Amino acid sequence: MSDSLVSVLTALADDELILGHRHSEWTGFAPHIEEDVAFSSIAQDEIGHAAAYYSIIASVTGGNVDRLAFGREPSEYRNAILCERDNDDWAYSLARHWLYDHADAIRLEGLEGTAHDQLRALVNKMRREERYHLIHADAWMKRVAHGPIEGRTKLIDAITNAYDDATALFEPFELEEDAIKQGWVVVPSDELRRRFVDRIAGILDELGIPMHFHKRADTSAEFVASSSGDLIASDGQNGQVEPAHDGFGGRRGRRSPEFGALWDDMTSMYRAHPGASW
Amino acid sequence: MTYEEKLERFERHIDNGGKVEAEDWMPDDYRNGVLKFIEMHANSEIMGAIPEREQIPRAPSLKRKMSLTAKVQDEVGHAQLLYRVAEDLGKGRDAMYADLVNGKSKFHNVFHYPTKDWGDVALIGWLIDGAALVTQAALLDSSYAPYTRVLKRICAEEQLHLRHGEHITLELAAGTDEQRAMFQDALNRWWLAIIHFFGPRSNVEKDLLLKWKVKTRTNEDLRQEFLDRYVPKILELGFTIPKPTPYKDGDHWVINEDDIDWTPLDAIKRNDGPETARRLGLRKRIYDDHRWVRDALSAPTAHVA
Numbered sequence: 001m002s003d004s005l006v007s008v009l010t011a012l013a014d015d016e017l018i019l020g021h022r023h024s025e026w027t028g029f030a031p032h033i034e035e036d037v038a039f040s041s042i043a044q045d046e047i048g049h050a051a052a053y054y055s056i057i058a059s060v061t062g063g064n065v066d067r068l069a070f071g072r073e074p075s076e077y078r079n080a081i082l083c084e085r086d087n088d089d090w091a092y093s094l095a096r097h098w099l100y101d102h103a104d105a106i107r108l109e110g111l112e113g114t115a116h117d118q119l120r121a122l123v124n125k126m127r128r129e130e131r132y133h134l135i136h137a138d139a140w141m142k143r144v145a146h147g148p149i150e151g152r153t154k155l156i157d158a159i160t161n162a163y164d165d166a167t168a169l170f171e172p173f174e175l176e177e178d179a180i181k182q183g184w185v186v187v188p189s190d191e192l193r194r195r196f197v198d199r200i201a202g203i204l205d206e207l208g209i210p211m212h213f214h215k216r217a218d219t220s221a222e223f224v225a226s227s228s229g230d231l232i233a234s235d236g237q238n239g240q241v242e243p244a245h246d247g248f249g250g251r252r253g254r255r256s257p258e259f260g261a262l263w264d265d266m267t268s269m270y271r272a273h274p275g276a277s278w
Numbered sequence: 279m280t281y282e283e284k285l286e287r288f289e290r291h292i293d294n295g296g297k298v299e300a301e302d303w304m305p306d307d308y309r310n311g312v313l314k315f316i317e318m319h320a321n322s323e324i325m326g327a328i329p330e331r332e333q334i335p336r337a338p339s340l341k342r343k344m345s346l347t348a349k350v351q352d353e354v355g356h357a358q359l360l361y362r363v364a365e366d367l368g369k370g371r372d373a374m375y376a377d378l379v380n381g382k383s384k385f386h387n388v389f390h391y392p393t394k395d396w397g398d399v400a401l402i403g404w405l406i407d408g409a410a411l412v413t414q415a416a417l418l419d420s421s422y423a424p425y426t427r428v429l430k431r432i433c434a435e436e437q438l439h440l441r442h443g444e445h446i447t448l449e450l451a452a453g454t455d456e457q458r459a460m461f462q463d464a465l466n467r468w469w470l471a472i473i474h475f476f477g478p479r480s481n482v483e484k485d486l487l488l489k490w491k492v493k494t495r496t497n498e499d500l501r502q503e504f505l506d507r508y509v510p511k512i513l514e515l516g517f518t519i520p521k522p523t524p525y526k527d528g529d530h531w532v533i534n535e536d537d538i539d540w541t542p543l544d545a546i547k548r549n550d551g552p553e554t555a556r557r558l559g560l561r562k563r564i565y566d567d568h569r570w571v572r573d574a575l576s577a578p579t580a581h582v583a
Contacts (some may be wrong), residue, residue: 021335024334027327027347028328028354029328029564030564032575036351036354037329037358040350043347044344044348044351047347050340051344061389066339070339090568090571091570147573148573148574151574176343187460222379265335269337269396271454273454273457276453276454277449278396
């Protein structure tokens with residue numbers, strides 16, 4: 001019964017931890033001082049949310065939050081691959097921040113009715129904080145989308161790069177069916193993905209940003225495991241099956257090449273000193 | 279009023295403990311001296327973010343990962359406040375930032391050195407912030423009033439940083455042998471740089487900033503305060519202080535000035551420290567590659583058809 005709960009919480013926690021880690025890589029180096037401060041705040045919030053999710057897991061399984069965060073093998077992480085991508089330039093980081101925080105808002109809205117009391121309380125608290133992330137991301141999107149051409153072009157490229165990966169935030173959780181049956185999860189991931197795609201399409205349309213990349217993550221696509229275990233997207237029309245893009249599989253422990261260096265960096269000090277207190 | 283009369287009145291005002299506001303008359307040497315001083319302080323806050331941010335990805339617990347991010351964020355926030363104060367003296371933030379990334383201006387010596395591991399985080403947070411707090415607290419009574427107002431806030435935050443650094447150090451000191459060795463190793467690598475941090479003996483006759491009370495205490499006086507305050511604590515934790523090693527003389531912990539090798543500081547003054555080029559290079563690359571961010575910020579709110 002608690003396996004599916006742990007599975008869902010691990011995915012949510014890992015998303016927040018890994019993205020928080022990436023955001024914090026801008027600390028001290030953001031291209032603008034005010035933004036440096038802002039990204040650091042968002043990074044702290046995300047890492048704090050990860051800690052809160054891990055502590056629910058720990059209360060169920062008897063583990064320890066730092067061990068959950070830093071003591072696992074790469075294949076045990078369940079974050080969406082979007083979160084682990086290198087920061088690249090700030091346009092990519094902004095696009096990812098914007099896509100992620102809209103996805104997270106939709107996801108948290110969907111979790112408001114969860115049957116798990118502790119999770120429900122946490123979701124309510126996080127929704128208040130995430131509101132500010134959205135305000136920040138939306139303001140920058142508008143500013144850059146309506147600003148000089150160079151920034152606008154970079155932003156469009158960045159959204160194009162990040163978009164498919166972002167839809168994979170709604171790749172179903174492991175044991176999702178059971179999580180729904182138990183009431184931990186209320187809205188299936190496929191439904192949340194449809195809401196996300198619609199919402200992003202609506203905002204991009206308002207911003208006057210072309211959406212040619214949309215076809216690649218059609219809202220009707222369903223993701224199923226192939227016999228080899230890879231995730232594949234089925235377009236559901238002529239039975240043709242195409243491999244899902246490389247941003248998928250994170251929820252089942254598939255990691256991109258970027259993850260290795262991140263994991264090394266993030267966990268080596270912790271792993272080198274088992275049992276140490278910091 | 280002639281220039282001489284204005285200068286005389288200005289100096290009398292300062293001598294009587296008077297303060298100077300940005301819009302007041304001040305001699306050019308005062309304006310330029312204060313500007314340069316605050317600009318270097320601002321540069322040091324933003325460059326000072328780098329050594330510590332290098333260890334954020336490696337922080338060994340979630341709590342420390344958040345608190346170190348918060349701490350570095352504060353330093354960047356200090357830079358933002360200080361650049362504003364400096365701007366009012368006649369040099370724009372963009373110009374100051376451009377001078378920094380192009381190696382045309384200076385920042386504190388301690389931020390030219392590499393970091394290795396979590397021992398550096400402890401050491402920087404405790405001893406380097408401790409050293410900075412000694413110098414900054416001494417500036418709270420500076421004659422340039424806008425600077426003192428910002429310093430009040432900065433010092434309050436630095437007090438929290440100091441506690442943060444002290445906690446991390448205590449964890450290492452009370453930890454495993456490896457953790458203790460980590461701090462000792464950091465102390466061995468950083469000690470001379472901390473001693474340099476206060477600068478060589480002040481030239482009281484020639485230092486206009488001292489004369490005009492922008493600075494209120496000499497370098498050697500500040501270094502002495504630091505030694506008296508921190509040497510006993512370091513020793514109490516069982517760590518060994520490397521050369522130049524302080525010794526007890528009456529009530530004070532003193533360092534023989536002849537034992538201080540100033541060569542590394544001379545190189546840093548030419549922006550030629552161990553990490554200077556790499557860190558400035560990184561900052562410059564990000565600055566150059568992201569002109570579009572500044573352009574987006576400064577553009578009038580445009581409309582899309």
